[in-house]
Amino acid sequence: MIRITRILSAAAVCVLAAPALTACTGGVFDGEQAERTAETDSLEANYQQVVETVLPSVVEITTANGLGSGVIYDDAGHIVTNAHVVGSATTFQVTPAAGGDTLPATLVASYPTEDIAVIKVEGTLPGNPATFADSTQLKVGQIVLAMGNPLGLTGSVSQGIVSAVGRTETEPRTADSPGTVLADMIQTTAAINPGNSGGALVDLDGNVVGIPTLAATSTGSGDAAVGIGFAISSSTATRIADQLIADGKVVDSDRAALGLTVRGVIDESAKPLGVGVVAVTAGGPSQQAGIQPGDIITAIDGTAIPTVTELNVFLASKKPGDQVTVTITRAESSMDVPVTLGEM
Template identity: 60%
Template sequence: MTPVASGARWARGRRAVAVCAVVLALACGGVACSDDGGGDNRGSTAVGTPSAPSVPGIAAVEPPGPARDLEDAYHKVVVNVLPSVVQITTDDGLGSGIVYDNAGNIVTNAHVVGSATQFQVTLATGAQPVSAHLVAAYPPNDVAVIRLDNPPSDLRPASWGDSSALDVGTIVLAMGNPLGLSGSVSEGIVSALGRTQSESADGGGSSAVTIPNLIQTTAAINPGNSGGALVDLNGSVVGIPTLAAASGPNTPAPGIGFAIPSNTAKNLADQMIRDGRVTDSNRAALGITATTVVGRQGGTQGVGVVTVNPDSGAAHAGIQPGDVITAVNGTPTPTQSALSELLAGLKPGDVAKVDLLRADGSTATVDVTLGELP
């Protein structure tokens, strides 16, 4: 698939991934910014859509029992959960959020808040937007918390489910504000678990962030869905829609979207609300800053070490600035994105074998006890 370049129209809404292109599901604030002419929302279910008109000479037929039961289940979930989904607006665009508690805390994506610290939040009641401020953001997992300045008394916090109990095939609904169409719902299934995706701002080897353990879903995720709710038929939030795949520039890949598991989002949100930051990421780190190294023939050569954090696993193992990391545990790391994806599958405290190309042309393999990503 062709990587998608960063584009201003969707306000940070495009990112490339190592295997396929991925689009951050963040809208620029209206349907007019869509490349498809303003919102072909096939697969979306609009709340309150009228029934099809009757046809003369043909009697109306009630759907069979199981179909009617499923329709009733969908309706119940929408009625119970949609009031907990909000629209978040910044100077750069808009996204979605989930009411977390009665104190006015709202969970969303870090890429929705971006560099902003002040926001306008439109609640599901349709009342005038209310102001909010940033509590904290954690870009490595793309999770953030904002807080309403004056929370209304009728807030509807969402119910959070256990994402570790999800199975492939579980029916889910995605709720948010795609392309600025507030209160939209799409349906699908969990199509895979444990995905890792890297977002890149330029479509090249440099990685902005790598997100592990994502839920893959067929529920339609479009710009503006970011930060909304992926819910099961019990009405519990099991994920936060975050990314949508694309097969090429401005070419969405239908039926391939990704969501942050609810257990991850809730754990990070609790830390940010309690401490104002994430204190326990459970993400492995070498303890370096690095960049992708391009060889003389134009191909990627590995990951060049720029700085080494004092007292880090890399420092204790003797890794130095100027070294090039070519593999970890025997798996090649031609780009920073590839290295990030490998580390995303490891845990703090693990010992990793790191292959190095030294500045003098020699090679070495060192054992690194991995630290924790701050």
């Protein structure tokens, strides 16, 4: 009712006063419309410029088991993608998303813990290496474009915003991925579908800010949750990719670890009781703190740890060198053990 009243009131003013009517039809309103049109045209031109600049740096990666996307990383032919895109394959076919010849490629190295892999093309790709931004500068609400090959639709682009930063998400176990906990994820409304994995999440300056990796699904139906997707931050992707290229492996994970081999512990009704310690790493943080095989971890810093997944999620939020208090059960007695976290 209030909105209708105001609209009618505004209309009445224009009808009653001829000068106001003139202003409504040929002055302020037309000027505002022209300004909005100019702003829209400018934004549209910005989108088009970003696509023209970045899409040639995006490729389609085909394996015997499926396809995904990748981003040209450097002039040496290295392409960064998701570890779950390469899976267990070591050879690939790479096709530029913007068009061009298909070229063979081989695996450089894969790091499933952060779901990042690097492959190398044999030959010359037509696109230039993408520019990767410092994703720590991302702001919620920032416009981003997702570029890749969803459902085999080569060179597709979707638009959205940054919905959140610093998310920690659990990647499900599949035939191509052991499953892992990914920290520092970017949540976006840009559409991310199968085939987008490994592609580029790009800001309006034409910089890659993330690697699209996960699409959310409804807990009940399993259907895609529209407008909720996740990308590995560019800061994480470049840190891992640089190590894979230089050393063939990750030598500095920056991921916290307790130095344990663990398994889930349940009661007779299958209710999770905690995380059982199977073995401790010699000289590792848990051994130094006095944690022993047979102990059951039930909490860390007061946060309940009923399963291995919860343990991994907690550790993903910490850094090597952080000090935590681990609550364990030993011989039916509970105790708190201070631990300085090591590195994975």
